[in-house]
Amino acid sequence: MSKSELAFVRHEILPEQTPPITDAGIVKWLRDNLFPGPINTILTLVAIYFLFKLLSGAMPWFWNGVWTASSLSECREILNGATGGCFSVLTERWNQLLFGFKYPSEAYWRPTLAFVLLLVSIAPVLFSMLPRKLLILTVLYPFVAFWLIWGGTILTPLMILLGFVAGYVAFRRVEAKGFGTAALLGIAVTVVFWWLGGYISSAAPNVVALTPVPSRDMGGFMLNMILGTVCVSLSLPFGVLLALGRQSNMPIIKWMCVIFIEFIRGVPLITLLFVANVVLAYFLPPGTSFDLILRVIIMITMFASAYIAEVVRGGLAALPSGQYEAANSLGLDYAQSMRLIILPQALKISIPGIVNVAVGLFKDTTLVSVISMFDLVGMIRGPILASTEWNGIYWELWGFAVVLFFIVCYSISQYSQWLEHQLQRDHR
Structure with a gap:
């Protein structure tokens, strides 16, 4: 057999070849995502055209904006x-948009500090990789924030905190004798401490005190943040x-929950807000002062709780019966079993629905403007647009409101997606 008839065998590996330009880099990304076919190419070109028209009309309005009038x-x-936006309304009225028009200007540092502490305190809850000892900041934050925003003596939130601690200790001491008995004892001890706290606070109003700010002076985006944070948390x-x-x-417990959920879900939120503002006062004794923000928080929390209950019920129903049997x-x-096995899995399934309710609830806090509460929307529709200096300006103010709400809602959405990815351990 001649050498020409023998098969050739290569003994070394060929060097890697660079892929064609159409199958790598930005060209490949464009082909895969923007121009994968005739129909998608047409849609991409149409979208680019509309984006160009939108930006070409909006950019001069932003670029020529006035900030000093x-x-x-x-x-x-x-x-x-010339075409241009009048952004001076933001520089002139930023304090009213953020804090309302009655909150003392010398006390702006207090809600600002409360917001910064909010980011610090929720970090141990949102990110499990942080040390668990930092949860003490989460526990203390509601009482510190209450004192910072509303002012007054520090004894009031301190006694409320001691009431919760004493109630929890009492509950743990008698928990072995029955959950119901322990719960009633814990609630009783907590109420007693709260009553003592009110008496002590009234007797010593100047102990480490900040200037009190009544709830009727709350306003601006600060009010939306207060309502959104408190109502979502509760x-x-x-x-x-x-x-x-x-x-x-238990039939009684079951039907009480069913009636509450179905009734609340069948009533618009704006109706509940009117009830909180007007109707609820008729059921209180004459001369009783019931804080309006507290009434609104109760109604919004009831409304959101009914929707979250249905979301969580769906998560519970999605679990196989084997988990309960295990x-x-x-x-x-x-x-x-609920704390260790059932609820962790059900809440994981329910994350998208819970986030959807939370985002909707935060946006629905703007409805308080219809009951004469000057949140961000109430400030724009009321004092600012009613003033002679800025009567007739709309796009700049509403655009500012859009940006603030978008930042908060988009952050919540992105965190939920990150959390879902972190919890998908069975798919890794």
Whole structure:
């Protein structure tokens, strides 16, 4: 056999070749994402055209914006017929947009500090990789924030905190004798401490005191943040309890939860706000002062709790019955099985629905403007647009409101997606 008839065998590896330009880099990304076919190419070109028209019309409005005028008429004089936004309303009224028009200007540092502490205190809850000892900041934050925003003596939030601590200690001491008995004892001890706290605070109003600010002076985006943060934080545990109560084997508990959930979900939120503002006062004794913000918080929390209860109930129903049977086989009681096995899995399934309710709830806080509460929307529709200096300006103010709400809602959405990715350990 001649050498030409022998098969050739290569003994070394060929060097890697660079891929074609159409299968790598930005060209490949454009082909895969923007121009993968005729129809998608047409849609991409149409979208680019509309984006170009939008930006070409909006950019001069932003670029020629006026930031130093003291009124709308002065803005128009400076623009002299040119296209441009009058952003001076933001520089002139930023404090009212953020804090309302009655909150003392010398006390702006207090809600600002409370907001910074909010970011610090929720970090241990949102990110499990942080040390668990930092949860003490989360526990202390509501009382510190209350003192900073509303002012007054520090004894009031301190006694409320001591009431919760004493109630928890009493609950743990007699928990072995029965959950119901322990819960009633804990509530009784907490109420007693709160009553003592009110007496002590009234007797020593100047102990480490800040200037008191009444609730009627709260306003601006600060009010939206207060309502959104408090109501979301309270509605989640109440929603879980309602969901568990709806699945309870005790008929009274079950039907109480069913009636509450169905009634609240069948009533518009604006109706509940009117009830909080007007109707609720008729059921109180004459001369009783019931803080309006507290009334609104109660109604919004009830509204959100009913929706979260249905979301959590869906998560509970999605779990296979084997999970409940496994908890029973381990000898766990109802509270232990729910806390250790059932609820962690159900809440993981319910994350998208809970986030959807939270985002909607935060946006719905703007409805308080219809009951004469000057939140961000109320400030724009009321004092600012009613003033002679800025009557007739709209896009700049509403655009500012859009940006603030978008930042908060988008942050919540992005965190939920990150959390879902972190909890998908079974798919890694």
